[in-house]
Amino acid sequence: MAIKTFLLQCWRVFARPSVHFSLGFLTLGGFIAGVVFWGGFNTALEATNKEAFCISCHEMRDNPYEELKQTIHFTNRSGVRASCPDCHVPHEWTDKIARKMQASKEVWGKIFGTIDTREKFLDKRRELAEHEWSRLKANNSLECRNCHSAESMDITKQNPRAANMHETYLFTGQNTCIDCHKGIAHRLPDMHGIDPGWSMKTSAK
Amino acid sequence: MKTRILIAALAFLAAAPAFVTGVVAADGPAGPKLPSGPHPITLDVQAESTHREIVDDVKNMRNYADQPPLIPHAIRDYQIDLNINKCMTCHDRRNTQGSQAPMVSVTHFQDRDGQTLGTVSARRYFCTQCHVPQTDAKPIVGNSFRDFDAVLGTAGREGGK
Numbered sequence: 001m002a003i004k005t006f007l008l009q010c011w012r013v014f015a016r017p018s019v020h021f022s023l024g025f026l027t028l029g030g031f032i033a034g035v036v037f038w039g040g041f042n043t044a045l046e047a048t049n050k051e052a053f054c055i056s057c058h059e060m061r062d063n064p065y066e067e068l069k070q071t072i073h074f075t076n077r078s079g080v081r082a083s084c085p086d087c088h089v090p091h092e093w094t095d096k097i098a099r100k101m102q103a104s105k106e107v108w109g110k111i112f113g114t115i116d117t118r119e120k121f122l123d124k125r126r127e128l129a130e131h132e133w134s135r136l137k138a139n140n141s142l143e144c145r146n147c148h149s150a151e152s153m154d155i156t157k158q159n160p161r162a163a164n165m166h167e168t169y170l171f172t173g174q175n176t177c178i179d180c181h182k183g184i185a186h187r188l189p190d191m192h193g194i195d196p197g198w199s200m201k202t203s204a205k
Numbered sequence: 206m207k208t209r210i211l212i213a214a215l216a217f218l219a220a221a222p223a224f225v226t227g228v229v230a231a232d233g234p235a236g237p238k239l240p241s242g243p244h245p246i247t248l249d250v251q252a253e254s255t256h257r258e259i260v261d262d263v264k265n266m267r268n269y270a271d272q273p274p275l276i277p278h279a280i281r282d283y284q285i286d287l288n289i290n291k292c293m294t295c296h297d298r299r300n301t302q303g304s305q306a307p308m309v310s311v312t313h314f315q316d317r318d319g320q321t322l323g324t325v326s327a328r329r330y331f332c333t334q335c336h337v338p339q340t341d342a343k344p345i346v347g348n349s350f351r352d353f354d355a356v357l358g359t360a361g362r363e364g365g366k
Contacts, residue, residue, distance in 0.1 A: 070282070190289075191289040196294040198295075200303050
């Protein structure tokens with residue numbers, strides 16, 4: 001009963017028009033508070049958008065990260081380093097939210113320990129990789145193109161082998177980066193039944 | 206503030222021998238700069254520069270007919286294991302039309318009993334056992350190999366006469 005009266009009192013105070021503060025102060029104050037909270041939300045989101053966050057989980061550190069270190073996206077002559085979120089979280093705000101929702105599933109996976117050993121990770125790898133492939137296929141390899149763009153690609157500077165491929169399949173819009181460049185950042189899972197991007201079967205589609 | 210300067214000065218003093226030997230090493234003659242005889246372990250021997258891979262896509266002449274041809278292209282990070290043989294994504298019979306790569310020859314299909322299988326046999330699965338890319342490094346040891354034509358003096362003659 002006491003709680004109820006207390007709550008009621010609170011509500012009355014809350015609902016009564018302000019006598020002490022001007023309307024201007026309240027709107028402005030509300031605005032500032034809004035900015036602060038929104039900013040805080042954004043900052044929190046930014047923090048989860050860093051590689052350090054990703055590899056705070058051993059699943060991500062012991063497997064994809066260790067492998068990434070061997071590849072051209074970790075060390076190269078240009079000194080540009082691709083980090084996990086560069087390839088895995090879209091820069092678009094809306095895509096970001098959608099991806100974060102999916103990430104909660106990962107947190108779930110962590111808590112219930114779906115992949116707590118290397119073996120379990122390898123067993124699951126094909127499935128996880130397929131999620132990434134279909135995502136990149138659907139967005140036309142958006143993340144790759146944030147750094148590499150077909151428009152800025154000077155194929156006369158590429159080796160003939162690469163230039164031929166890009167000319168035949170990429171510039172014609174037949175295929176996208178991920179069709180041909182699977183496994184550029186991590187070891188590949190069992191690839192049986194997956195055609196390379198230049199196979200006549202896929203390109204005939 | 207003062208203590209910081211002091212620490213910096215001490216660190217510099219401690220590093221002085223390294224500076225001096227570094228200078229000595231840099232003054233040495235060309236080639237591997239390892240002095241003969243005992244030398245202080247603090248001496249830094251400069252590593253030789255690494256050599257560039259030749260990845261110009263130009264096929265190399267084979268020195269004898271059944272030499273495994275050299276790889277004329279980049280193979281960095283190409284995975285060859287139980288999960289995937291990256292080489293075969295281009296050199297497999299089924300993929301050569303799309304990749305315009307030469308097909309592995311039929312010798313690759315033969316097992317050790319001479320049986321020709323439908324695809325690459327186990328003993329030819331690990332391509333880089335036999336096929337290697339080249340760098341622009343100068344050979345450390347000379348080579349007096351002469352090919353078939355040079356030995357028989359038949360260079361330029363065709364038709365087996």
